[in-house]
Amino acid sequence: MKNIKTDLSIVLSGEAGQGIQTLDRLLMKMFKFSGRHVFSFSEFMSRIRGGNNSTEIRVSSKRADSFLDRIDVFVPFGHGAMARFHERITGDTVIIGDPAFIDDRYRGGGYTVVEIPLSEIAKEIGGKTFLNLVVMGLFAGLFGINEEGVQGQIRAQFSRVAADVIEKNIEALRKGIEAGREIARSGNIKNLPEASPDAMKELLINGAETITLGGIAGGCNFVSSYPMSPSTDVLVNFAKYSEDFDIIVEQAEDEISAVNMAIASWYAGGRAMVTTSGGGFALMTEGLSLAGAIESPLVIHVGQRPGPATGMPTRTEQGDLLFAIYAGHGEFPRIIYAPGNYSQGFDLTRKAFHMADKYQVPVILLTDQYFLDSYGTVPGMEIDNSMSENIITETYSGYRRYQVTESGVSPRGIPGYGNGIVCLDSDEHDEGGYITEDFAVRVVQVNKRMRKLQSMGPDSIPPDLYGPDDFLCLIVSWGSTLNGILEAIKASGRSDIALLHYSQVYPLHGDTEKYLKKARFTAIVENNYTSQFGSLIRMHTGFEFDRKILKYNGMPFSVEELAEEFKKFA
Amino acid sequence: MKNIKTDLSIVLSGEAGQGIQTLDRLLMKMFKFSGRHVFSFSEFMSRIRGGNNSTEIRVSSKRADSFLDRIDVFVPFGHGAMARFHERITGDTVIIGDPAFIDDRYRGGGYTVVEIPLSEIAKEIGGKTFLNLVVMGLFAGLFGINEEGVQGQIRAQFSRVAADVIEKNIEALRKGIEAGREIARSGNIKNLPEASPDAMKELLINGAETITLGGIAGGCNFVSSYPMSPSTDVLVNFAKYSEDFDIIVEQAEDEISAVNMAIASWYAGGRAMVTTSGGGFALMTEGLSLAGAIESPLVIHVGQRPGPATGMPTRTEQGDLLFAIYAGHGEFPRIIYAPGNYSQGFDLTRKAFHMADKYQVPVILLTDQYFLDSYGTVPGMEIDNSMSENIITETYSGYRRYQVTESGVSPRGIPGYGNGIVCLDSDEHDEGGYITEDFAVRVVQVNKRMRKLQSMGPDSIPPDLYGPDDFLCLIVSWGSTLNGILEAIKASGRSDIALLHYSQVYPLHGDTEKYLKKARFTAIVENNYTSQFGSLIRMHTGFEFDRKILKYNGMPFSVEELAEEFKKFA
Amino acid sequence: MSSVFDFERPPDMAWCPGCGNYDIIKAVRSALDDLNISRDRIVMVSGIGQAAKTPQYVNASFFNGLHGRSLPAATAIKASNPGLTVVVESGDGCTYGEGGNHFLAALRRNPDITNLVHDNMVYGLTKGQASPTSRKGFKTPVQITGVFLEPFNPVAVAVAMNASFVARAFSGDIEKTKEIIKKAITHRGYSLVDILHPCVSFNRVNNFSWYKSNTYYLDDAYDPSNRSEALKKSVEMEKLPLGVIYTNSNNKTFEENLAPYKKNDAPLYLRKLDAGKLMRIIEANLK
Amino acid sequence: MSSVFDFERPPDMAWCPGCGNYDIIKAVRSALDDLNISRDRIVMVSGIGQAAKTPQYVNASFFNGLHGRSLPAATAIKASNPGLTVVVESGDGCTYGEGGNHFLAALRRNPDITNLVHDNMVYGLTKGQASPTSRKGFKTPVQITGVFLEPFNPVAVAVAMNASFVARAFSGDIEKTKEIIKKAITHRGYSLVDILHPCVSFNRVNNFSWYKSNTYYLDDAYDPSNRSEALKKSVEMEKLPLGVIYTNSNNKTFEENLAPYKKNDAPLYLRKLDAGKLMRIIEANLK
Numbered sequence A, B: 001m002k003n004i005k006t007d008l009s010i011v012l013s014g015e016a017g018q019g020i021q022t023l024d025r026l027l028m029k030m031f032k033f034s035g036r037h038v039f040s041f042s043e044f045m046s047r048i049r050g051g052n053n054s055t056e057i058r059v060s061s062k063r064a065d066s067f068l069d070r071i072d073v074f075v076p077f078g079h080g081a082m083a084r085f086h087e088r089i090t091g092d093t094v095i096i097g098d099p100a101f102i103d104d105r106y107r108g109g110g111y112t113v114v115e116i117p118l119s120e121i122a123k124e125i126g127g128k129t130f131l132n133l134v135v136m137g138l139f140a141g142l143f144g145i146n147e148e149g150v151q152g153q154i155r156a157q158f159s160r161v162a163a164d165v166i167e168k169n170i171e172a173l174r175k176g177i178e179a180g181r182e183i184a185r186s187g188n189i190k191n192l193p194e195a196s197p198d199a200m201k202e203l204l205i206n207g208a209e210t211i212t213l214g215g216i217a218g219g220c221n222f223v224s225s226y227p228m229s230p231s232t233d234v235l236v237n238f239a240k241y242s243e244d245f246d247i248i249v250e251q252a253e254d255e256i257s258a259v260n261m262a263i264a265s266w267y268a269g270g271r272a273m274v275t276t277s278g279g280g281f282a283l284m285t286e287g288l289s290l291a292g293a294i295e296s297p298l299v300i301h302v303g304q305r306p307g308p309a310t311g312m313p314t315r316t317e318q319g320d321l322l323f324a325i326y327a328g329h330g331e332f333p334r335i336i337y338a339p340g341n342y343s344q345g346f347d348l349t350r351k352a353f354h355m356a357d358k359y360q361v362p363v364i365l366l367t368d369q370y371f372l373d374s375y376g377t378v379p380g381m382e383i384d385n386s387m388s389e390n391i392i393t394e395t396y397s398g399y400r401r402y403q404v405t406e407s408g409v410s411p412r413g414i415p416g417y418g419n420g421i422v423c424l425d426s427d428e429h430d431e432g433g434y435i436t437e438d439f440a441v442r443v444v445q446v447n448k449r450m451r452k453l454q455s456m457g458p459d460s461i462p463p464d465l466y467g468p469d470d471f472l473c474l475i476v477s478w479g480s481t482l483n484g485i486l487e488a489i490k491a492s493g494r495s496d497i498a499l500l501h502y503s504q505v506y507p508l509h510g511d512t513e514k515y516l517k518k519a520r521f522t523a524i525v526e527n528n529y530t531s532q533f534g535s536l537i538r539m540h541t542g543f544e545f546d547r548k549i550l551k552y553n554g555m556p557f558s559v560e561e562l563a564e565e566f567k568k569f570a
Numbered sequence C, D: 001m002s003s004v005f006d007f008e009r010p011p012d013m014a015w016c017p018g019c020g021n022y023d024i025i026k027a028v029r030s031a032l033d034d035l036n037i038s039r040d041r042i043v044m045v046s047g048i049g050q051a052a053k054t055p056q057y058v059n060a061s062f063f064n065g066l067h068g069r070s071l072p073a074a075t076a077i078k079a080s081n082p083g084l085t086v087v088v089e090s091g092d093g094c095t096y097g098e099g100g101n102h103f104l105a106a107l108r109r110n111p112d113i114t115n116l117v118h119d120n121m122v123y124g125l126t127k128g129q130a131s132p133t134s135r136k137g138f139k140t141p142v143q144i145t146g147v148f149l150e151p152f153n154p155v156a157v158a159v160a161m162n163a164s165f166v167a168r169a170f171s172g173d174i175e176k177t178k179e180i181i182k183k184a185i186t187h188r189g190y191s192l193v194d195i196l197h198p199c200v201s202f203n204r205v206n207n208f209s210w211y212k213s214n215t216y217y218l219d220d221a222y223d224p225s226n227r228s229e230a231l232k233k234s235v236e237m238e239k240l241p242l243g244v245i246y247t248n249s250n251n252k253t254f255e256e257n258l259a260p261y262k263k264n265d266a267p268l269y270l271r272k273l274d275a276g277k278l279m280r281i282i283e284a285n286l287k
């Protein structure tokens, strides 16, 4: 039996449609209220019912916010719930659950099994639906969490449910708590993570919500999208907030419509965004090129999943980076952000609106299923109007939309605001926006557009260096791998390793070479096959990494597999 | 007055709809029959009537097949036909034409003007429509081309026209010939290019036709496309040959349909291709990714034009290279060819079908308006069945479409041929083609797909080195810039310069580094703003060019401007 | 009832218990059996969605392509090998939403394929957003105040466009649905069957009993070749008529119009390039 | 006849002499003048094609986007600032071909925009391929044996989908076309006007006199609000009826249904983020 001091990893596994995600949220909230740091990652199949889904919840006294291989407590929710986890279930794992759901091979010899007739308990109370509450109670009891507090949470959350049902919920909870206390007493699971006061104050959020809220903080008031995993939650969240913040949320007939609507909304004074995944983004690339041609602001969220084509709709990958950078015919500047944690998710989405508006370029937010579907906590968010204001000009007679300027950015007018007219053409155009076939004008307009790459420089986000300034080994990564790498560096016990993490992946920041040259050994970590960011870095610096750590099976890196790799660094 | 020994450059300039392109073809044919090498490049506006279009015809005793700034003879076909050419009309240019069409600034002082009342002559014969024949005659007379031969050409070409109209054509021709002889006698234009016997035997072709004929030679029997300049001619040509070669030619409702049709046709035993330009290709990127996922052969022709978005629909650029390389979400192998001359246009399109079939990957043919719309001659073409045969397997009970093999290539069955069934899924799939969510199977299938990058190696086309093996300066280029660079190297008088030209631009050939390292000075020539191929080379070799020669105004490089640059090489 | 399209080992079907898709696949399998269609001469084509998984559960060749793109794929498959029976199965979102433009094109092209649209008036696989056929007022996590767009009526559009075969079915009646499917497959030309079916997970409004009480079968006297009658029937929205609503056999099929098949029926894969002819034509045209 | 939408210096118009587009733009300009629409409150939206160049020649704001994508753009412009008059002008290929799916969506969404489709039954700008409305038998360099697809009938589809305003016009009659356009612009909701016009360069079949003899005006007694009459009229193909064929004012417009406008009319650009509220909601929901 392992002594877990600060950090417990719980895996709940069952079929789609059993409500494991609901239970996940209930537990997360409960643990957070009890003063624990929490993090959970859900992995699920592309189906509505059946199959096998799971969630890993980490409960911890310090921030612990990445995917772990280790399973401390495993709760199966049905037959076949354990099969996919066999390699991760070890002698240190405590298996808690219905006797019927525990595979025979775990019985007798080497495994710690706590059999509790969970389904029966639920059935006695009134049916399967109460199973979740029993399990919630079980963990409340195990952790010795204040019973009234948990009851309060349930009463608040189910406030719209009939009174007798609530009471049954409470009963289920109580039964669970008893069972949990029993386990605690048994001493099978020792040294549970203790409460830490700062956790309680944090906000509980998932990646998708950081994008939505960041968007709202950036003044987003127009969202046109077509549902596509794993980005749909962002669309759903915007719909949820649409009435509160006067946001037009429109489900488009297809992604092509979505992106053209978003661009045209900016033209007419909206602050628009689309959310999609790789396949939908592919359909938007002509629109992206349109934004480039007419110098329209545009924010595109791309939640990556494994490709090509439909690929693995509910899994994770970082396989669309170079596509995002070069998507769209012709040449034009763009910005690509890839948040590494929830704060960045919020801040960068907010900033995306501002940068799109300031430089009149498309900004792409590149996330992935791992980022979007994992829950965790964040201390707070910066909210003011600095990124949500329209950067527009009142037009006047003679106003020219594409007036040539030193920065390449022309004052942006919108129709209906001022006496001028605002003319946009996807053909090459003159300063007034009218079609031109003049070669000299073409060159002037290309130069003007491309000049923004320079103008944007000061607003470029440098990579973040985590770890010792005098590192010997340097890991480079981008996007959602941030937390896992940081935890793995700690776990590796190596104090000579630093991480250089990019949340702005394009344009590549100028400091890159400086950092890389300093290192004795360099490695890149990417959730893809070809090391796309590594290729980008080579394209811009000539630099090649000593080691490429790549994963492309559809799952995020685990802390353990990374730590294993880091230990081997020369 | 310049003494032109081997090479005359004629520019005809007028409005859209005046039939300048028809005249261009008539003249090309006539000159070729007379034993001259010919080349012509048409540049035109994106409109049907009016505006200003021109064609530059080079008539030469040796092959001369690239765009020249120099204009030896200029014929205006209307008011305003000269304005856009002022910088290129010099004291050495002989201006021949209707007094009404010759701008005043060319009269008196420094310019050679030959006024001939061309329109009046045509009118006397019967109307404007005869103008072309008068001009044709004019050049026949000037060159002293056998009159009967030219008459024969006319009679053959207009065989379906009423007899009296033909006679009027002949009359127009004769009037022109008289005028031409007059000019010849005047001695204004001296030393016209002499005939060379080999020219007569050559085939007269344009870029678009090389793609079509190469496709047919590759066994193409299914073309689904949506019209888009400058690629429409390829579609039109396929339609023209459809009955002769049993080709299904379908105008799709949009590019998305086009690409999905083409992929599905391969599935059902067709050999399919789409032709489009950047904007249409953007819409096909999801389909491209589908081809990657289901390992479908696919041939896509992309005729580049300046972007972004609608850009300059009838102009040229090489701006879609990196887009083509990274288009489509997810990771999968592909091949990209970029023909540099007509032979390559034919050979590579033919080969594209074979390679697509052999490795079950999409193959992209990247051309541009300059390549597609310029006419010239080619000695002949290799035609046999070696590239047109289906590489398919008769299926059997238990056949599995994605059987894992060492090369990554699985025997390709098609439905209806054999007793087996052929199952294709855009989701990640197992060997049988059925959806899988198994992480291990995912990895096996990714590895299998990506292994083809290695297997394809032996079939990879190395870059061609033109010039001295012991070069000091090395120019690198790709696609349509080939001929212009070769002529410019000659014109520069520099014998230390070699050209390394890529007709396969992706995957980048392994010899690249070897060549680059040998050079004292390196330069890259590209018809774009950002030097996309240069970036690709750096991504793969770390190598950076000393000099980037880039042009992005919508026109191809001229020999002179390149030669100017080459002369400056250190 | 066993079918030649069953698997030796039954596949793990990814549909929810109680879903109408199970009934549709039964009707499809037995229609194919009834028509004696051979397993190696049929191709099932689909896009992406819950309905689009159908081909995975029919033991035959399939092309399971992109969301919304089943019709161009099916059209090309049929055109490349007209000897194959081509059946397209996909959802309402896939066919009328993402694929709307291809739906219009298929109506015009008239390939000899059968298009079975599993119409549950919702996006199932992506967890319950409105589809083009969702009724007004239908609330979802995206349409939070209810759908306010006019529902798409595929039958009316098809009849208005003078389509070849237009029918509506309801999964709840497997036998009648099977018969309609058989007519659709045997009909020469593009056959649309909009098959209403309940989605028990995401459409609680248009459930089994809703369909029961909001549909009726056209009576035997109804003549589907009468266009003006069909037009009238097709726009009925209060109670949706079921059965074959319109047929029009005046038009040739897409395949019949294609260059290769004017001379012979051989599928493309059996044809060879005539290299000599190509050589001759090149010499003749380009010299 | 001068218009506030004229330029000081007349632009170089890229249309062929004799093209019907000239008549359409005249009708549009004078309709706008008649309706007293102010130059700074109107946006012209188009895709790509010859027709799509129209906004370039009307002295007003315009959004000349991608081929086929005029309708999503126009819908979003109107939704972002409902105070603007939004007129979409594009070709038959652009609107019904590449843009077919958006056409279907616009019919369902019912934004208060006016869609003038310059229908010359051909792709003009790309030099004469068939468009969805090309008649059977029409030969082109791509359709070398003639079009064999059923022509798309936008009017029939629109009526079948219970659209808001459906009309057909002919460029040859500027005055009547103008009146139809005025009705379309003043109508609340999505208004489709399919404007037949000759393409003198690429459509030698459906020329001026063809249109003259293959169209007729609906008489004054015709009641466009009668759907079943409209359905009948809409499918007439021998002689194409001209005029307002169908109107349906039962549905709210797209904009009226949108969250922001339920409380007030202010266009999006005049609204500001309520940062305090955002803070409160975050604290309430996520704590």
Ligand SMILES: Cc1ncc(C[n+]2csc(CCOP(=O)(O)OP(=O)(O)O)c2C)c(N)n1
Residues within 6 Å of the ligand: A226, A227, A228, A229, A255, A279, A280, A283, A310, C048, C049, C050, C051, C052, C066, C067, C090, C091, C092, C093, C094, C095, C098, C118, C120, C122, C123, C124, C125, C126, C131
């Ligand atoms: C280009 C693209 N956009 C979006 C998706 C995501 N997606 C998959 S299925 C689906 C909707 C399915 O609805 P429907 O066609 O009605 O099928 P159902 O699941 O209801 O049977 C969507 C939006 C996708 N796979 N590809």
Ligand SMILES: Cc1ncc(C[n+]2csc(CCOP(=O)(O)OP(=O)(O)O)c2C)c(N)n1
Residues within 6 Å of the ligand: B226, B227, B228, B229, B255, B279, B280, B283, B310, D048, D049, D050, D051, D052, D067, D090, D091, D092, D093, D094, D095, D098, D118, D120, D122, D123, D124, D125, D126, D131
């Ligand atoms: C995505 C894309 N595909 C194709 C084109 C090429 N294209 C430009 S206009 C046009 C057809 C125009 O036809 P129509 O809309 O009828 O307009 P018209 O020129 O006849 O007025 C096409 C195919 C394009 N610009 N973009």
Ligand code: SF4
Residues within 6 Å of the ligand: A048, A049, C014, C015, C016, C018, C019, C020, C021, C050, C051, C120, C124, C125, C198, C199, C200, C201, C202
């Ligand atoms: S989500 Fe709906 S349509 Fe899909 S399987 Fe479940 S019940 Fe059927």
Ligand code: SF4
Residues within 6 Å of the ligand: B048, B049, D014, D015, D016, D018, D019, D020, D021, D050, D051, D120, D124, D125, D198, D199, D200, D201, D202
């Ligand atoms: S091509 Fe046809 S539609 Fe276009 S301008 Fe000329 S005549 Fe008009």
Ligand SMILES: [Mg+2]
Residues within 6 Å of the ligand: C091, C092, C093, C118, C119, C120, C121, C122, C123, C124, C131
């Ligand atoms: Mg559905």
Ligand SMILES: [Mg+2]
Residues within 6 Å of the ligand: D091, D092, D093, D118, D119, D120, D121, D122, D123, D124, D131
């Ligand atoms: Mg047209």
